[in-house]
Amino acid sequence: MHACDACRLRRAPLFTPFSADDLAFMRRFRDGEALLPAGRVLFHEGDRLDTFYTILSGQGARHKSLPNGGRQLVNFVFPGDMVGLAGSVTGAATASLTAASDMVLCRFRRGRLAELFATQPERAFALTWIAAVEEHFLGETIATLGQRNAAQRLAWALSKVYNRLAELGLEDAATGVPFPYRQADLADALGLSLVHTNKTLGRMRSFVQLSAGRLRVLNPPGLTALAMIEDPAPQRRPLL
Amino acid sequence: MHACDACRLRRAPLFTPFSADDLAFMRRFRDGEALLPAGRVLFHEGDRLDTFYTILSGQGARHKSLPNGGRQLVNFVFPGDMVGLAGSVTGAATASLTAASDMVLCRFRRGRLAELFATQPERAFALTWIAAVEEHFLGETIATLGQRNAAQRLAWALSKVYNRLAELGLEDAATGVPFPYRQADLADALGLSLVHTNKTLGRMRSFVQLSAGRLRVLNPPGLTALAMIEDPAPQRRPLL
């Protein structure tokens, strides 16, 4: 089961690294660049969006707030991701976007979407593709929040982030990958309390280290250890 | 905050009830109809999909299985929903689809997607719209699983389902709306155990009843009671 072909989807067209063709197209189509310093929010959940973006560099997070004061990170975003597309399509942003590190974004005008769909069916299809991939990842997140315990959630999140950044070529053998998020962000992403997140991370410290804005995983034992935590062997259910 | 415009999105084009125009279009574009008896699965997570569907009648659920044996419902699906679109776009279904009641589906061939994008930019845009709306709801689910307790999750899910079915005109003043799911399905959708789901439902039984495949909510007090459980007044945080 779970012959998860979709897990290779990140290599799909329009994901980073952008092809020369993509970049040329973006240059023609884009509206400008946006700089977003760490900690700043680009737009809020519910905002009317007239623009959407792809991330050129930096990292951030999409998050929602609940009426009772809780905050939930929906996902982390990395260079090559699109943000605000759903908001542009439907008229209201589905989540806020906050920068975790300084970010550079490539801005597009919502109004040109119609033109894109009318004149560039392939590109339009690529947008739908992106939305579909997004959906796949959100589904995985739902499964994780619903079914896994704290250690499994952390293992899942950390290895996903690590692998994504490694694919982007941001891995450094000695120091790992950039990780500008705080433990509180991880907690809000995984539906855990800050305290429990910290304690659970403490128990994994022998093979994952989080410090100075970097995430380091002892390779290869670290990654396989994460995988084993994430998906423990099926419980041997008594035969009777 | 949370001036959630997107919550009105269900009234978007291509959602039920279908316009005459939509129906005419579907007739030309579709590949046939599929009948899916209750309990049968239409496709599995990871399947290569050459078709996608809109639901004409009946209800079902999309769900994923974890390697450790857990099951997570990703969402419930209703008449007017599209299913399998993401799977068709990316090549692998992101979740399995199982019928909870007998379903009738309108089938489309994946191969004609390219034709659609090339010749019907508006329809293509509508597909992207649907994907965007989907994303919005998955984000809400993530927030619920991450931040709310059992009673709040149930209140959220039940009122969402109730309202959706009411919008579809399937509400009956006396008996409520059709609800072919079992409590175990609710539990798997909300990341709760069956036992705890049952006990929590028991505590709400004065204004929501679940029986004989129907969901009944005492109106209007029931719905407002649900809303209050779902979003309790913000905790008055001590001013110091």
Place this chain on the structure above:
DNA sequence: CGCGGGTTTGATCCCAGTCAAGTCCCGTGG
């Protein structure tokens, strides 16, 4: 040097998971 944000750690409590019966209901077959 004091301050504030982020990280650790310990103590306590409770929500929700697990185990274990038991009930209700319906369909099947003797």
Place this chain on the structure above:
DNA sequence: CCACGGGACTTGACTGGGATCAAACCCGCG
């Protein structure tokens, strides 16, 4: 007609993972 069995729903007792409260600690910074 009733015995039987299996599936969904209930209910009680027990347990534990993770929330909450509280207090340090560890910086970099004005």
